[in-house]
Amino acid sequence: MKALAPAALIATLFAAGAAQAADPVMGDWMTSTGSGKVRIAPCGDKLCGTIVWLKKPLDAKGQPQKDEANPDPKLRDRPVVGLTLIKDFRQATQGKWVDGKIYDPQTGKTYASKLSPNPDGTLKVEGCISVICQAQTWKRAN
Template sequence: MFGKVLRAILPAFVLFSLAAPASASPPDAPIASEWRNPSNSVHIRIDNCGGAVCGTITWASDKAIADAKRGGTNSLVGTRLFRDLKPAGQGKWSGKVFVPDIRQTFSGTIQFQDGDKMVGKGCVLFGIICKAQTWSRVR
């Protein structure tokens, strides 16, 4: 009985193994691409930064600038929002997320979806409490 089951599932296992090799590397991050947050109050540029991937603010609305200043971040444009991101799976990068409104840095990820969407996520308390935003590609 066990032999029949093994013969039945073995071909599917072999095909699955060939289709998705374990050594496959994640796709490159879309370097030099621009992204906007859901409220279109902040734009970032994804780039290589010292051997990792980062996201630097290139534009911010007056309200976003004022909110950041109230939180202690005096210069919002030019601030690295996503820092030290390293590959962490298919289209996913793990590193740090800076929140300018409260001047705090958290562990976080970005994950690219469908070429025009990026989900940025920051977590505290060992990943128990997280907040995510879906960013859209500007160019």
Template sequence: MKFKIILALLVPFLFCIPCMAQSADAVLGVWQSGHGSVRVRIFKTGENHNGKIVWLREENDEAGKPKTDQNNPSESQRNQPLIGVEALSDFTYKGAGVWEGGTVYDPRSGKKYSCKLSISESGALEIRAFMGISLIGMTQVWTRVK
């Protein structure tokens, strides 16, 4: 009888372990922004997760040349193509599908913001950008590109 009780308690727990133990690498891959104009590949460097722009809906400017990071605060980087720019930097996995401690770079404004990443139950990537505290900020929802 005790065996049946122990088994009845353990079986649901064993099925829940994969849900609770979401991998630190679950965020890896290519993600498309909510507005659909940019795709970012998230990769791992050491223990940190970073992301580079790998695709733009409009890759070229009006002159037909690749768009550059013209709003970068560093003048020396303003001529570099937007494809390849690191948009997400230095995220650390904190558990439960959350990555913190990183920054997001907005090439439209040339500004960096503190940021938190999380994967929702539906599998979408929620990017919470903020200045100071995360209560005052903005969240974008990105989808995984297959």
């Protein structure tokens, strides 16, 4: 009987990982303006999204775009590509993620956020200040 316990544990972990991987929010998404691509993936028991591509990756001097609007001066020199844009989302139900944060590198502001798939296969990304929310629609990247 004890020999079956590790096999059962491995099967349970595999099933949990497969269910999370099948979540419709996971994957690569183009932002609403088409200026960037964000990869949404698990990070521990939460969900995060990293900028993996920019339409204009270089600044006027030919250098990689930097996080210049960040309120922390120590972080203003980090590149935008590779930046964690969304973090700390917890799953409410399959495909619906809440209690997260979204960072806007253009303004340096961070907003409360939630994510959910739309019936047409796009992604609804909401950023909120207090009870006022603004939504964007992201399209799945090819």
